[in-house]
Amino acid sequence: MNAARIFAAHAHEYAEAGLPAFPVDARHKRPAVKGWQFATPQRARIWAADARLGDADGLGIVMGQASGLTEIDVDGVGEAWLAVVLERFGGTPLTVRTASGKSKAWYRHNGEGRRIRPFPGQPIDVLGAGFSIAPPSWREDLGASYAFRTGGLAALDGLPVIKPGALDTGFSRAAEGVQQGERNHALWRYCMTQARHCDDLDALSDVAATWASAFPDPLSASEVQRCARSAWGYETTGRNFLGLIKPQVTEGDRRMDALIDNPDAFTLLMLFQRWHGSRPSFRIAPTAMSEAKQPPWHHTRIARARDTLIERGFVEEIKPPVRGKRPGLYRLA
Structure with missing residues (x-):
């Protein structure tokens, strides 16, 4: 995909x-048209027919009453954060992967407002107002697009509302109470708590600007840039x-941590x-695997990686190999 008239x-x-919908600059997350707050399906068609606006690389959607949508925006990379959202706010058939690999979850609007970082320790925004960037918006700087992780536009009619009580605990309006004389220090501390959830300085600067925009x-x-x-x-x-x-790590995180000192074993486990994740057992034949270049290693390297997986409990040996007759039989632990 490219940015041609997205x-x-x-x-x-x-x-x-x-x-x-309305056109946006996906790289800078800025509306490409004035009056986007008053977007309608009819205006979306008019903007799309405009030669200049139609060239925009992003689609913006007005959140809240206008669209009937509330978005939970996850500003942290990894499936663990999406799991946190679905656990807290309830399941939804429609989730989005951003161009930078983060996640969004869409729910039916139920009066939610726009809340930036309302839950201490979690890089989560509640967007019941404002706008969101929707698939298949394209980030030229990242060479990637937004996409639906699950569901799509056809799932809109079946969206649930956010789980009752999910917004109550931990809601804070700290930014609105920051007064002159404490703004820089408060913003710096906020940036420190959010830095671990950001991919780069640009992302942190964006988070800082959003939070500081609520200062009286x-x-x-x-x-703002200096603090970030x-x-x-x-x-x-x-x-x-x-x-x-960060929240509870996934099983994939645990496997990586346990094998981080042995990349060959981790690769072989993946x-x-x-190949065999749904099978009760399977054969491991290092020589045949080497000849098939699956993986493209010498057979002794494959055998060493296999032995590491057995030693560390990731693979169980059911029947040992018989040299010259048959390969061993194994199963994933």
Whole structure:
């Protein structure tokens, strides 16, 4: 995919689904049209027919009453964060993967407002107002597009509302209470707690600007950037002790941690899980695997990786190999 007329090519799909779409600059997450707050399906078609606006690489959707949607935006990479969202807010058939690998979950709007980082320790925003970038918006700088992880526009009619009580615990409006004289320090501490959830300085700067926008007396853009840059320096040099701990790791994380000192064993385990994950048992023949270049290693290297998986409990040997007659029989533990 490329950025060629993304909005023109897909705005009609959202309009047909009754959603108020408008063109956005996906890289900078900025509306490409004035009056986007008043977008309608009819205006989406008009904008898509405009030669300049139709060239936009992103689709924006007005969240809240206009679209009937509330989005839970996860500003942390990894499936563990999406699992946290679905556990807290309830299951939904429609989830989105962003161009940077993060996640969004869509629910039926039920009066939710726009809440930025309402839950301490979790990089989660509640977007019951404002706008969101929707698939298949394209990020030229990342060479990737937004996509539906699960569901699609056809799933809109079956969206549930957010689980009752999910928004109650931990909601905070700390930014609204920050006064002149404490703004820089408060923003710096906030950036420190959020840095671990950001991929780069640009992402952290975006988070900082969003939070600081609620100050009664806003900081200048340069001051916001300075706070973000300082916190990012602490994060990248291992001196950030205010960063918040991530949620429970997945089984994939545990496997990686247990085999991080032996990349060959980890790679072989991933191959076994792909090839034999649904089988009760399977053969491991290092010589045949080497000849087939699956993986493209010498047979002794494959055998060593296999032995590591057995020693560490990831693979169980059912029947040992008989040299010159038959390969061993194994199963995933």
